[in-house]
Amino acid sequence: MRAFLATLALLTATAAAFAQGFSALDTGTPIPYFIHDGVAGSDYRPGDRQLAVWALQAWDRLTGGKLRFQPSSESDALIQVHWVPAAEGQYGEARPLRVGTRRGAAVYIRPDTSALGPDIARATRTDPLMRDTVVYLTCVHELGHALGLSHTSDYRDIMFFFGFGGDIPEFFGRYRRQLHTREDIAKLSGVSEMDIARLRALYP
Numbered sequence: 001m002r003a004f005l006a007t008l009a010l011l012t013a014t015a016a017a018f019a020q021g022f023s024a025l026d027t028g029t030p031i032p033y034f035i036h037d038g039v040a041g042s043d044y045r046p047g048d049r050q051l052a053v054w055a056l057q058a059w060d061r062l063t064g065g066k067l068r069f070q071p072s073s074e075s076d077a078l079i080q081v082h083w084v085p086a087a088e089g090q091y092g093e094a095r096p097l098r099v100g101t102r103r104g105a106a107v108y109i110r111p112d113t114s115a116l117g118p119d120i121a122r123a124t125r126t127d128p129l130m131r132d133t134v135v136y137l138t139c140v141h142e143l144g145h146a147l148g149l150s151h152t153s154d155y156r157d158i159m160f161f162f163g164f165g166g167d168i169p170e171f172f173g174r175y176r177r178q179l180h181t182r183e184d185i186a187k188l189s190g191v192s193e194m195d196i197a198r199l200r201a202l203y204p
């Protein structure tokens with residue numbers, strides 16, 4: 001029941017977000033971003049900032065450098081990354097925002113992997129790279145929404161929605177197994193061919 005309610009809440013939150021509309025961001029000028037410090041109780045770690053930057057760089061690389069993300073002040077940022085405490089097994093969330101006339105998004109990452117169910121909790125407790133994998137891929141997914149990508153039902157995609165089911169620990173495990181060091185995350189986007197095709201349709 002609890003899991004069902006959590007899934008329902010997730011579906012509702014997702015439907016609400018898309019009703020408000022994510023779509024391709026304006027790339028006429030570089031996209032300013034701001035990464036907040038973690039709030040108390042979020043289990044944010046200083047290295048998480050780097051994971052978010054690698055996620056932004058991955059998406060930019062896949063558009064051939066069209067997005068040109070640029071660090072900015074909080075008030076100017078079209079992409080805002082927040083680190084927030086665990087809630088109902090959620091990994092993260094994205095919400096549209098507006099700065100002047102430009103559209104952007106706030107993404108909320110929940111880096112407390114001990115609260116994401118017993119399998120993820122166990123896998124991340126003893127393996128720092130698995131923990132970083134979960135936080136990094138969550139950043140990629142939520143930033144994908146920020147860039148206008150919606151969910152898919154294909155388990156291979158980073159935009160796959162966990163509400164469709166499937167082996168969630170393996171979703172992260174297949175990425176984790178490609179890592180030898182943390183720095184490898186900067187080189188391995190974690191994004192599928194179909195994710196890339198959908199991204200390039202938004203940013204031709």
Ligand SMILES: [Zn+2]
Pocket residue numbers: 014141142145151161
């Ligand atoms: Zn999502």
